[in-house]
Amino acid sequence: MLFKDKEKEALFKEIEKRKLRAEELGIPKLFEKIYFSEIEHYPSWIKKDATKNSVYPLINEAVELENSYNNETYHGYHFEKIKIVLKEKEYVFSFQEKDAYKELHGILEIFIGNKKVLRLETALDDCGWHVFDIAAFIEGDWINDFQELGKGRA
């Protein structure tokens, strides 16, 4: 289906509104904080006595589904996929690095079942990964779970 200019304009306006809403909810900063300094490490932390207490208490399960660092024959950009169960709800995180002109970029996505609820475009700088665009966002109760997790964390 092709869209007329007016329909496209309305759609782009609606998208900008939803991106703004995600910003207001603090989504980019929240996931910069909790994914790269916490969630991506949960599968390893949860297995060891010395670190399992660092895992947020409402995490019931954390499993690494894929990790390119585990594949000795893989020499492309890093990717990882992690499943967590938070307050009895299952979330899958996927992070894929990609080349950008003179920079390393990454795409962080969150899925609930087969439904993608968030896609963040990130770039790596001296301070770590930071979000520079929201490429997909579907508002829902899932946000409350992560806002709760983010409170008082690193």
Place this chain on the structure above:
Amino acid sequence: MIFKNSERAELKDQESIEKLKYKGKTPNELKKDFGIE
């Protein structure tokens, strides 16, 4: 709907323009990504 070849070429072109306009996504893909009905 049946399209003539010239119309089909024009449609393909418009689709490509639409894709380029918002980071390689079509309006329908964008609607899905942002949960817009």
